Amino acid sequence: xxxxxxxxxxxxxxxxxxxxxxxxxxxxxxxxxxxxxxxxxxxxxxxxxxxxxxxxxxxxxxxxxxxxxxxxxxxxxxxxxxxxxxxxxxxxxxxxxxxxxxxxxxxxxxxxxxxxxxxxxxxxxxxxxxxxxxxxxxxxxxxxxxxxxxxxxxxxxxxxxxxxxxxxxxxxxxxxxxxxxxxxxxxxxxxxxxxxxxxxxxxxxxxxxxxxxxxxxxxxxxxxxxxxxxxxxxxxxxxxxxxxxxxxxxxxxxxxxxxxxxxxxxxxxxxxxxxxxxxxxxxxxxxxxxxxxxxxxxxxxxx
Amino acid sequence: xxxxxxxxxxxxxxxxxxxxxxxxxxxxxxxxxxxxxxxxxxxxxxxxxxxxxxxxxxxxxxxxxxxxxxxxxxxxxxxxxxxxxxxxxxxxxxxxxxxxxxxxxxxxxxxxxxxxxxxxxxxxxxxxxxxxxxxxxxxxxxxxxxxxxxxxxxxxxxxxxxxxxxxxxxxxxxxxxxxxxxxxxxxxxxxxxxxxxxxxxxxxxxxxxxxxxxxxxxxxxxxxxxxxxxxxxxxxxxxxxxxxxxxxxxxxxxxxxxxxxxxxxxxxxxxxxxxxxxxxxxxxxxxxxxxxxxxxxxxxxxx
Numbered sequence: 287x288x289x290x291x292x293x294x295x296x297x298x299x300x301x302x303x304x305x306x307x308x309x310x311x312x313x314x315x316x317x318x319x320x321x322x323x324x325x326x327x328x329x330x331x332x333x334x335x336x337x338x339x340x341x342x343x344x345x346x347x348x349x350x351x352x353x354x355x356x357x358x359x360x361x362x363x364x365x366x367x368x369x370x371x372x373x374x375x376x377x378x379x380x381x382x383x384x385x386x387x388x389x390x391x392x393x394x395x396x397x398x399x400x401x402x403x404x405x406x407x408x409x410x411x412x413x414x415x416x417x418x419x420x421x422x423x424x425x426x427x428x429x430x431x432x433x434x435x436x437x438x439x440x441x442x443x444x445x446x447x448x449x450x451x452x453x454x455x456x457x458x459x460x461x462x463x464x465x466x467x468x469x470x471x472x473x474x475x476x477x478x479x480x481x482x483x484x485x486x487x488x489x490x491x492x493x494x495x496x497x498x499x500x501x502x503x504x505x506x507x508x509x510x511x512x513x514x515x516x517x518x519x520x521x522x523x524x525x526x527x528x529x530x531x532x533x534x535x536x537x538x539x540x541x542x543x544x545x546x547x548x549x550x551x552x553x554x555x556x557x558x559x560x561x562x563x564x565x566x567x568x569x570x571x572x573x574x575x576x577x578x579x580x581x582x583x584x585x586x587x588x589x
Numbered sequence: 590x591x592x593x594x595x596x597x598x599x600x601x602x603x604x605x606x607x608x609x610x611x612x613x614x615x616x617x618x619x620x621x622x623x624x625x626x627x628x629x630x631x632x633x634x635x636x637x638x639x640x641x642x643x644x645x646x647x648x649x650x651x652x653x654x655x656x657x658x659x660x661x662x663x664x665x666x667x668x669x670x671x672x673x674x675x676x677x678x679x680x681x682x683x684x685x686x687x688x689x690x691x692x693x694x695x696x697x698x699x700x701x702x703x704x705x706x707x708x709x710x711x712x713x714x715x716x717x718x719x720x721x722x723x724x725x726x727x728x729x730x731x732x733x734x735x736x737x738x739x740x741x742x743x744x745x746x747x748x749x750x751x752x753x754x755x756x757x758x759x760x761x762x763x764x765x766x767x768x769x770x771x772x773x774x775x776x777x778x779x780x781x782x783x784x785x786x787x788x789x790x791x792x793x794x795x796x797x798x799x800x801x802x803x804x805x806x807x808x809x810x811x812x813x814x815x816x817x818x819x820x821x822x823x824x825x826x827x828x829x830x831x832x833x834x835x836x837x838x839x840x841x842x843x844x845x846x847x848x849x850x851x852x853x854x855x856x857x858x859x860x861x862x863x864x865x866x867x868x869x870x871x872x873x874x875x876x877x878x879x880x881x882x883x884x885x886x887x888x889x890x891x892x
Binding site: 290292320322338382383473527528531545546547548549550552553554555556558559560562563566567568569570571572576577578579580581582583585586587 | 593595623625641685686776830831834848849850851852853855856857858859861862863865866869870871872873874875879880881882883884885886888889890
């Protein structure tokens with residue numbers, strides 16, 4: 287197993303634990319695939335599973351999980367805080383090691399086609415796999431949600447990429463696509479003034495003129511008595527963490543506020559560590575292959 | 590394979606390539622062991638091999654390499670710039686992953702005992718494996734070299750830890766022990782003044798009052814027209830790279846000199862990247878297990 291990718295499918299079930307476990311089991315029972323994390327959200331009535339492994343087998347696991355979700359989840363009876371359009375709502379594929387965006391796009395099409403044909407669920411290719419700009423944006427696709435899709439799907443503009451031209455009566459539709467690894471990165475500020483966090487969030491985020499691959503908002507951490515710039519880094523290769531962090535430090539100075547720490551939520555690819563190391567220590571020629579564990583992973587997985 | 594260690598044996602042969610290849614082959618043919626690097630130095634007449642793998646198998650590979658070196662290298666005819674006392678001169682064991690210093694000490698004793706008994710080469714346990722302070726220092730053990738050891742070994746103070754009480758006639762003696770991972774870390778200064786590099790080297794190195802686990806010297810990089818603080822970081826866990834780097838930056842300021850880059854020679858453990866990332870981005874709770882490739886290595890090697 288030389289190539290490694292990640293997939294983080296979202297399912298519209300966050301209350302019946304037995305159902306989520308049954309879905310997760312499909313991945314656990316697939317060889318060359320590992321479940322790194324799964325979590326349920328009761329209020330959103332939604333669950334998220336993180337699986338990592340060989341691309342071909344990840345595709346296989348995803349299909350089995352989708353099949354199980356279509357069997358066990360009935361969106362006609364689904365309520366929850368998070369917008370959704372399908373029993374399996376969205377399936378991103380992310381290159382991790384020795385794999386490319388193009389390979390993930392190809393896989394998303396292969397898996398999408400199979401879900402469309404074998405499960406009779408309409409499939410929309412999104413993000414890097416999308417055929418046009420409108421479909422690259424997940425929230426554009428999801429507009430109208432499950433209930434609205436019975437009408438929306440009749441518009442020629444919203445003809446599915448794969449599968450039937452009718453919404454699956456209980457499982458809705460699904461978005462499948464390739465995207466970059468997303469790092470959840472939060473920076474804490476030594477103030478209780480939420481305004482400062484919001485101003486800094488606006489300074490760094492794309493939507494208000496900041497860095498291309500940053501989504502950010504100010505968050506009040508009342509229990510800790512501080513505020514936070516909470517971010518999704520949607521492409522750490524092109525908009526690196528260190529650059530955004532240094533900008534936040536400088537912006538905080540304007541308000542006489544200190545950065546008092548930061549946090550990574552969930553997992554991080556080793557490459558993001560290498561990039562940060564190189565920047566701060568001024569190392570030019572380091573690469574992943576020079577990290578012992580990375581090399582070891584190559585050797586073991588290659589044998 | 591859950592536990593991973595490294596060993597970097599040094600052999601007193603840097604001119605006959607066929608001999609070195611024969612020695613390296615012993616490790617390549619051992620399962621659960623990988624040769625990450627090997628190099629020969631003609632002037633030193635010495636070669637260094639880096640192997641990584643499961644502790645038990647690394648011990649096995651080391652014994653086979655030592656056996657081959659004893660067969661093929663005759664120190665009576667050896668000349669070279671580097672001090673040496675044995676055909677296989679020194680064998681360090683380094684914990685890398687899910688393994689401890691104590692386990693490496695235990696392994697060094699097991700392998701040392703076997704080399705002593707089966708190859709009839711006297712063995713000195715050094716560094717963390719040493720029974721007293723004198724033997725912890727490799728250069729103390731090596732004093733007198735191969736030629737001087739026929740006399741030195743008769744002193745009660747230099748009775749070997751394992752093996753015969755007579756020097757092996759052609760293969761000499763060997764030092765075996767556990768030590769920390771050594772990172773070769775060089776920082777470049779934007780000046781041609783070697784004095785500045787020497788002053789800064791003295792400021793950071795242990796021997797002249799600096800950090801506990803730093804060896805350093807100034808080096809003139811004539812071709813590049815700059816000078817360098819060249820360091821061996823002998824315990825990056827206790828004396829981290831970032832702290833020494835920041836000290837060098839501050840010291841350089843005193844002389845109106847800039848740090849213009851730095852380099853890591855050879856390989857680096859992932860943990861050193863994690864520590865640097867945490868320091869500069871102010872992340873408190875990150876650990877190795879949250880790095881995708883590290884976790885993946887766990888999963889693959891555990892199966």
